[in-house]
Amino acid sequence: MPDELGDVVPGVRVRVPLRTAGRVIDGYVIELDSEDDADRPLSEVDSVVSQVPVLPDRLYRLARRAADRAAGSASDVLRLVIPKRQVRVEKAWKADSPQVVSTEEQLASAAELVASYDGLEEVLESGGRAAVEAIPVHHDGAPGWAALLASSAARMLAAGQSSILVVPDHRDLDQLLAVLATSVPAEAVARYDSRQTNPDRYRSFLRSLEDAPCIVVGNRSAVYAPVRAGLVAVWDDGDPLLGEPLAPYINARDAALLRQEQEDSALLFVGHTRTTDVERLVAHGWLQDVRAARRVLPRVVLSTPQEMDAPTAQRMPSSAFLSARNAAAEGPVLVQVSRPGFSPSLVCAECRAPARCAHCGGPLGAKHRGAVPVCAWCGRGARVWACPACSSTKLRLASSGSERTADELGKAFPGIRVIVADSAHPVEHVTDKPSLIVATRGAEPLAEGGYRAIVLLDGPRMLQAPDLRIGEACLRWWSNAAALAAPGAPIHLVGVDGSIARALATWNQSGYARSELAERAPLHMPPAARVALVEGSASAVGRALAALQELALPSDAVLGPVPVESEDYPPRVRALVRFDYGAGAKVATTLRAAVVAEAVSARRGKGKSTRIALSVRLDILDPEL
Numbered sequence: 001m002p003d004e005l006g007d008v009v010p011g012v013r014v015r016v017p018l019r020t021a022g023r024v025i026d027g028y029v030i031e032l033d034s035e036d037d038a039d040r041p042l043s044e045v046d047s048v049v050s051q052v053p054v055l056p057d058r059l060y061r062l063a064r065r066a067a068d069r070a071a072g073s074a075s076d077v078l079r080l081v082i083p084k085r086q087v088r089v090e091k092a093w094k095a096d097s098p099q100v101v102s103t104e105e106q107l108a109s110a111a112e113l114v115a116s117y118d119g120l121e122e123v124l125e126s127g128g129r130a131a132v133e134a135i136p137v138h139h140d141g142a143p144g145w146a147a148l149l150a151s152s153a154a155r156m157l158a159a160g161q162s163s164i165l166v167v168p169d170h171r172d173l174d175q176l177l178a179v180l181a182t183s184v185p186a187e188a189v190a191r192y193d194s195r196q197t198n199p200d201r202y203r204s205f206l207r208s209l210e211d212a213p214c215i216v217v218g219n220r221s222a223v224y225a226p227v228r229a230g231l232v233a234v235w236d237d238g239d240p241l242l243g244e245p246l247a248p249y250i251n252a253r254d255a256a257l258l259r260q261e262q263e264d265s266a267l268l269f270v271g272h273t274r275t276t277d278v279e280r281l282v283a284h285g286w287l288q289d290v291r292a293a294r295r296v297l298p299r300v301v302l303s304t305p306q307e308m309d310a311p312t313a314q315r316m317p318s319s320a321f322l323s324a325r326n327a328a329a330e331g332p333v334l335v336q337v338s339r340p341g342f343s344p345s346l347v348c349a350e351c352r353a354p355a356r357c358a359h360c361g362g363p364l365g366a367k368h369r370g371a372v373p374v375c376a377w378c379g380r381g382a383r384v385w386a387c388p389a390c391s392s393t394k395l396r397l398a399s400s401g402s403e404r405t406a407d408e409l410g411k412a413f414p415g416i417r418v419i420v421a422d423s424a425h426p427v428e429h430v431t432d433k434p435s436l437i438v439a440t441r442g443a444e445p446l447a448e449g450g451y452r453a454i455v456l457l458d459g460p461r462m463l464q465a466p467d468l469r470i471g472e473a474c475l476r477w478w479s480n481a482a483a484l485a486a487p488g489a490p491i492h493l494v495g496v497d498g499s500i501a502r503a504l505a506t507w508n509q510s511g512y513a514r515s516e517l518a519e520r521a522p523l524h525m526p527p528a529a530r531v532a533l534v535e536g537s538a539s540a541v542g543r544a545l546a547a548l549q550e551l552a553l554p555s556d557a558v559l560g561p562v563p564v565e566s567e568d569y570p571p572r573v574r575a576l577v578r579f580d581y582g583a584g585a586k587v588a589t590t591l592r593a594a595v596v597a598e599a600v601s602a603r604r605g606k607g608k609s610t611r612i613a614l615s616v617r618l619d620i621l622d623p624e625l
Helices: 057-069 074-081 087-095 104-114 120-126 144-158 170-181 198-209 220-224 252-263 276-283 318-328 402-412 459-463 470-482 499-505 509-523 538-551 581-604
Strands: 013-018 023-028 047-050 129-133 162-166 189-192 215-218 229-235 266-271 288-290 299-303 332-337 346-348 395-397 417-421 435-440 453-456 490-494 530-537 558-563 572-579 614-618
Touching: 057 074, 057 220, 057 252, 057 581, 074 220, 087 198, 104 120, 104 144, 120 129, 120 144, 120 266, 120 288, 129 276, 144 162, 144 170, 144 215, 144 229, 144 266, 162 220, 170 189, 170 215, 189 198, 215 220, 220 252, 229 252, 252 266, 252 276, 276 509, 299 318, 299 499, 318 332, 318 435, 318 453, 318 490, 332 402, 332 470, 402 417, 402 435, 453 470, 459 470, 470 490, 470 499, 470 509, 490 499, 499 509, 530 538, 530 581, 538 558, 538 572, 538 581, 538 614, 572 581, 581 614
Parallel strands: 129 266, 129 288, 162 215, 162 229, 189 215, 229 266, 299 490, 332 435, 332 453, 417 435, 453 490
Antiparallel strands: 013 023, 013 047, 346 395, 530 572, 530 614, 558 572
């Protein structure tokens, strides 16, 4: 370390030279030590970017543990957490660091809602772990789950401890922030949001570095916030948005579990449903099952497939139609559909074969009745189309999206305002005036006073998706929609029967998760076992699988390898490796060593492809081979 750089503390940003690459890169000081090694000369630090220790030891240890578990690199985790430096923000933060003082009123109001859940107060006080079933009711116009998380965080803040509240998307984030705005001081909240500007994001990050307690609210990356957390809470952990799409692909649920082990903070998984991952931890006694002392259950009405003789294009049975018509005269009614658009898919009018794009093979859809079919993949219009099976040139609407459903229901409900809520037409709130809201799953707006009736359409179509967890996902979509109903309002699940329908009707989502977990255990499918995906050239995958044989995994642990459909050369193959949680550390270390060995070998070789020879991804939630 050059003397002119002065005192350098662990955690600060520095610039260091890479002699082999001939360039200077940014990094962080992890620790300080002295070493004399004549055989390995060390380069001097080029400069110190900032004296602010943006990487405290607790954050580095968490990133290191998360990366080790996922066979990845800690630097890949840290780039998701530490934002780019903003000099003006940093100078202002040094000049004025706010201190938060909680009031007794905050503690009293928070304690009332926390006490309505059996055992929750003890979990918060002792730093325990719990799976909490959120009450599907509203508190002062806000969702019950948001009020629960805000109350738990306010209680920790009043006790002088920080909290981290993780939610899947911006809609949940805005709802939670609105509740916090009425219960805690504004300076106590640090917002982690991808929609923020770089200065605002860096300002929130610096706020979470302070010793003064605060409440960090954000999406999946917020779970790594460098506060000394007394509580980490994750809402709706089954939402796929909580899974990081970038390497090393760590789910916020797994990062929260690692953090709780490291810091002994309280940990809450809150939701209307129970994922099989959380249910496995409850079954092992790792998580405590926490429920409300007084459960308020929605009134779910099942419409079996035999009742599909409705007046609205055979999609809504008479009981659901009459219930929606009566409720629409009093207030808003929600109709949930599976897909947006007018008709997301078209078929041949003669042989019913799916209509495909002649250029890329993607599915053709219609934006409105009589419109030119458009490919959902490449966006090309198909003005001239012929069925490859029967040569017919006529098309037929095969499905109803949100816009087509709104068009049909508008004719069946004359005089009632129809609102479409989907990705193309986002709607956050609706009033308590009579209206009909047609929404795709996850896009349902909040209704003032709750919906007077809810109709869940396209259930059979949703369940047909080729996904290992589709039943679990559908139950989550339907339960979250049902939680928006007004007290006593009917909720009609159309065309679905069996265990998943009974779970929704009896509001026993945890029982459904237990049955799903029991069915997957004999097959060693997640989450009963962990699964790693190994992909690369045939030789690289073969060497990685050979290294795993030394770990004495079961004979049926490896599925594959099988070819991957691509134009790459040399051809790539893919394999799945199933292993118990106890073997996770050894498997992750072995696979990471194989990736490093292949990367070093490729760098030393000449004239070889620059494509990564081997890639590894652990904890595949929906394995396909």
